[in-house]
Amino acid sequence: MRFLLTYFTRFISLLIFIITVFSSILVYAHPLGNFSTNHFVLVEVSTSQIKVRYIVDMAEITTFQELQKAGVKDANSPTKAELNLYLEKIIPEYTSKLILTVNDKQIGLEAGEKTIFTLLGAGGLNTLRVECYLTGQIPSNTGLVYKVHFQDDNHPNRLGWHEMVVNSEPGASIFNSTAFGSAVTNEIKAYPENALIAPLNERSADFCFTFASIPSDGKVLLTRQGQPSVSKKDPLTELIAVPNITPILAL
Secondary structure (H helix, E strand, C coil): CHHHHHHHHHHHHHHHHHHHHHHHHHHHCCCCCCCCEEEEEEEEECCCEEEEEEEEEECHHHHHHHHHHCCCCCCCCCCHHHHHHHHHHHHHHHHHCEEEEECCEECCCEEEEEEEEEEECHHHCEEEEEEEEEEEECCCCCCCEEEEEEEECCCCCCCCCEEEEEEECCCCEEECCCCECCCCCCCCCCCCCCCCCCCCECCEEEEEEECCCCCCCCCECECCCCCECCCCCCHHHHHHCCCCCCHHHHC
């Protein structure tokens, strides 16, 4: 009887320890929760292409489950070769569920540079981050205005942060956009404090762009702060163009 009581006491203590550790993982880990899958998308118009920067950030439990499903031997300690194998498999899957249309014509996206890495999360578990660049060719257009639709259909049933930003390089102007021209999370590296309360759910964007002047009835692309968004500029050009170059600035 005493043996059973001792065994039962140890079992309860172990159970409490496991619950405590697991609870701490859930509370103090990823800002969006340990089961979240989070997306960041930047859609950028250049003179001949539409470029997409696509990032997926998986929290601790989701990372473990995903790597297990991928056949990684030790899901919490994957080798570089295993991660690269997973990356080569997952990018085509992601790309197949990204929809880009220009003037109602679907545009194929071609994968370019891509990276994958894990970061240490809570409870000794890893998080997983996939980054890639995709490009689609802008079709010829007899008119002056291009209408674009972009949609991210990856992980439709998973909880998480979905952030979408549109922008353009010099020479192209975006207007009438349902998406903003500025980000919130620095490519889902730093989430706002209320991320769990009100996570973004931006899974699609519609906008127009032109290489001429924006039509008089067009609404310019805005930042999230309500200011007009400007095209990216060359930092060196901006530096040289300042009115007064101080010794520090010259250095």
